[in-house]
Amino acid sequence: MDSIPEVETSNSDTTSPTGAAGGGSSSSGGGTTSSSTSTPSRYENQKRRDWNTFGQYLRNHRPPLSLHRCSGAHVLEFLRYLDQFGKTKVHTPVCPFYGHPNPPAPCPCPLRQAWGSLDALIGRLRAAYEENGGRPEANPFGARAVRLYLREVRDLQSKARGISYEKKKRKRPPQQQQQFPAAAAGPSA
Numbered sequence: 222m223d224s225i226p227e228v229e230t231s232n233s234d235t236t237s238p239t240g241a242a243g244g245g246s247s248s249s250g251g252g253t254t255s256s257s258t259s260t261p262s263r264y265e266n267q268k269r270r271d272w273n274t275f276g277q278y279l280r281n282h283r284p285p286l287s288l289h290r291c292s293g294a295h296v297l298e299f300l301r302y303l304d305q306f307g308k309t310k311v312h313t314p315v316c317p318f319y320g321h322p323n324p325p326a327p328c329p330c331p332l333r334q335a336w337g338s339l340d341a342l343i344g345r346l347r348a349a350y351e352e353n354g355g356r357p358e359a360n361p362f363g364a365r366a367v368r369l370y371l372r373e374v375r376d377l378q379s380k381a382r383g384i385s386y387e388k389k390k391r392k393r394p395p396q397q398q399q400q401f402p403a404a405a406a407g408p409s410a
Contacts, residue, residue, distance in 0.1 A: 264345070271342055272349040275299060288355070293364025296346075300339055300370065307334035312381045322383040336375040343367060 261269070278299050279286045286295060310324075311333045318324035347362035361367070 268345040268349050271345050272353065275346055278302070288350075288353075289359075291361045293361050293366040296343075296361050296364065296367050297370050300334070300343075300367075303339075303342075304331075304333045307332045307338075309333055309335040309338075309378070310382075311378055314381075319381055320383040333378075336371065336378045339374060340371055343371065 276288070279288065279291060279295075282295070309332060310328075310330055312319040312321070312324070312328065312330045316328050316330050318326075318328055318330075343362050347360055350360050350362055351357055357363075
């Protein structure tokens with residue numbers, strides 16, 4: 222299982238499969254790409270890499286697991302396994318920097334996968350599962366246990382790092398008030 226760390230769960234990957242730096246599109250054309258004729262998008266490449274990594278994890282599992290026998294518990298095991306390759310400092314409650322987003326000094330708290338990275342990873346794997354023939358109702362990446370685990374990680378990291386993970390509120394266009402003709406004309410005599 223030591224070759225699994227290839228998974229890139231953040232958006233910091235700016236190298237295309239050919240090794241050229243860039244935003245993920247290696248077409249030399251005008252700037253528009255279609256997924257059917259050119260290289261896959263950065264998202265598709267990441268999804269494929271994540272899917273291959275999860276497949277490798279299942280093959281290296283003892284005993285090896287087939288995809289159709291995979292459950293939400295196995296997905297949680299995979300996420301916990303990935304924690305060892307994380308780059309996000311998550312302070313423990315006894316740490317003097319608990320709740321501080323920018324601690325002034327180093328501390329021995331563990332590095333973990335960031336909640337946003339795990340959330341995005343699960344989203345990609347959930348889509349890849351169905352694209353590879355899995356039934357949506359049997360998708361282990363959409364299991365209740367996985368959703369609860371992600372919520373727990375989000376809350377724990379939010380408290381530990383002093384960062385709020387509230388949903389962004391959509392800005393709604395201002396609503397115009399409708400005026401009724403009778404109200405605009407005033408009382409009739």
